[in-house]
Amino acid sequence: MTAEHKLFAYAPAPESRSVVDIAPSYGLFVDGEFTDAADGRVFKSVAPATEEVLSEVARAGEADVERAVAAARRAFTSWSGLPGAERGKYLFRIARIIQERSRELAVLETLDNGKPIRETRDADLPLVAAHFFYYAGWADKLGHAGFGADPKPLGVAGQVIPWNFPLLMLAWKIAPALACGNTVVLKPAETTPLSALFFADICRQAGLPRGVVNILPGYGDAGAALVAHPDVDKVAFTGSTAVGKEIARSVAGTGKRLTLELGGKGANIVFDDAPVDQAVEGIVGGIFFNQGQVCCAGSRLLVQESVADEVLDALKRRLATLRLGDPLDKNTDIGAINSAEQLARITELADAGDAEGAQRWTAPCELPGSGYWFAPTLFTGVTQAHRVAREEIFGPVLSVLTFRTPAEAVAKANNTPYGLSAGVWTEKGSRILAVADRLRAGVVWANTFNKFDPTSPFGGYKESGFGREGGRHGLEAYLR
């Protein structure tokens, strides 16, 4: 049903763009100052919903990595020498400034990433602030975290983050690193550098000593130079499994500590006694949250064959109500795909689904004329052999498979090189426990999906990576 025929058609409700002031150009943030790249190179950051150029950003190269790591090294001695309570104060201050500027940051993130304002406002930004608050609280209690009586920071952390949750991934990386007394050089993704640069401004606003946080916008070459730098003690990466493997090879034998948070192909298992209406919401949230560009997305729906038709009918009915469009509109559920490159990848894999004989169903919605868009899509008749069931699509595409018994559900869910997330939907508590126990995934959600909390550790099995972020466990990666 199209919008014009609806009785109750929601009028446009755009969040104001004027709450954020994006400069025409940005530098790198090194040693407390914004500077040009040594070789003067720049790149453009584009709004994926409109293809409008938002700003021109300095592009870090090897010389800039050198400068930033040196600055972080210089800052390390005094930063790590501060009492934990003092470091905590800075983190609390950063958390509060993030809350105060959350509307501005939400609009910025929506513009630069393409995700709906509803998500940046209600999910990303509250979680970002919560992460800083949480690790601020640990800063003076590290001796009680279970890693020895007097754990020490590692030194300089080189951190490379993806474009799907730019500011949230930054928080996951920077908050525990600083709480533990490390200094950081962070490279945001080339398609979403802006919120990290606003964060640099927040560091200055909070009076954070220079060199403790350095931000190097740039491409893969800058990330490679950063992780390979001999004076980096710790590498943390979130992104694709292919790049994660390269990084693992690059740091092998160097003595650097490494955590990797990589891809996933999460199974969302719906049993015949599931609470159907809530399961449908969980399936929708599991794969269409952030346009499916989520490493822990529930991209494989495993539904018990006896209720498959009922669940699919309900799911399609629900998908028809999703509102795709202007990400700044407060009623938008589905925003833009982050880049032309990602859209091409999603399109290619979806086409492979057709070619391999799965049945495609697309939610009835109109795609805007400019920008990068992909309508919510599901494939039925998918088997374990299909590429859409095996490869991470990282887009709003759900593969639907069926199973007959709990044992078959577990076997199919585990039959993937990944192991990041899974969901179990059943009203039977004993089944939740039994199935969760046998799923090889870093996080298993029961009767919910994509729930995040800074107190809860997050991370993968197998090709989804290693190390945990969040919670007490997240401290371990930054302490010795």
Add this chain to the structure above:
Amino acid sequence: MPRIPTAAAGPPASLADVTASDAALRRFLHGLPGVDPVGLEARAAALGTRSIKTTAKAYALDLAVSMIDLTTLEGSDTPGKVRALCAKARTPDPTDRTAPAVAAVCVYPDLAAVAAESLAGSGVKVASVATAFPSGRAAPEVKLADTRAALAAGADEIDMVIDRGAFLAGRYLEVYEQIRAVRQAAAGARLKVIFETGELSTYDNIRRASWLGMLAGADFIKTSTGKVGVNATPANTLVLLEAVRDYRAATGVQVGVKPAGGIRTAKDAVKFLVLVNETAGDDWLDNRWFRFGASSLLNDLLMQRQKLRTGRYSGPDYVTVD
């Protein structure tokens, strides 16, 4: 509008056997999918964040006014109070004749005649509570007599309460048969069945009660009496909306929904309309299929309407106090 099968006939053939015995009815109701409270409340809250502006708001405010069952259910009700309320129901905003009339005036049975006289020719319905409202604690014949008295006094619609004691004790067939009996006594009137969701307490119970009421021939299923601690909430109304949606998909019979009690602001009312819009859909966006049981809600809707029309917020002295 295509003719929609009415609920009055009782369970459709496809579901006739589920009410054949207490055991069959229990198996059926307990076989309905469970409701996960965390997920349900999260969904209701998420829909509450929809931003309804300008033209959409104007539409929603007028629709909400037209869906009100303007209610007075107090021991202190008098003919004078009911007449004043009926005048308000016909012409909610004397300064703006474009404001729609409300759907109905809802009173106790002994005042239904006054309401019927005051509303004659207006198109506004007379709704009367019955069946020993609000507790429902009376002998079945008393409840039927109460219903007949309301109808004799001119009620177009009957708002009955179920026997929550029997429901919570698991005597589903007894509840079913009591609703059937009232349904038959009220032939020709629209029957609203009140579950008192605050007393049923769990969302699983609310879903079971919804199906029980629909099987027994309810024209509307209604959350609450307004007389207990927890009345209409977005979450319990969402359970009702899912039930009517699923019931029509299963049987072809459309049933209305009426949240009642505790909905006092235009902002809340609009949130309920968003629930209707995104759960049951267009077919329920009409006062034949959705009502608000409310009293103070109307004035807030009228103030918001004035604000939208004039750009100014005049305050409570510019709407009538009844």
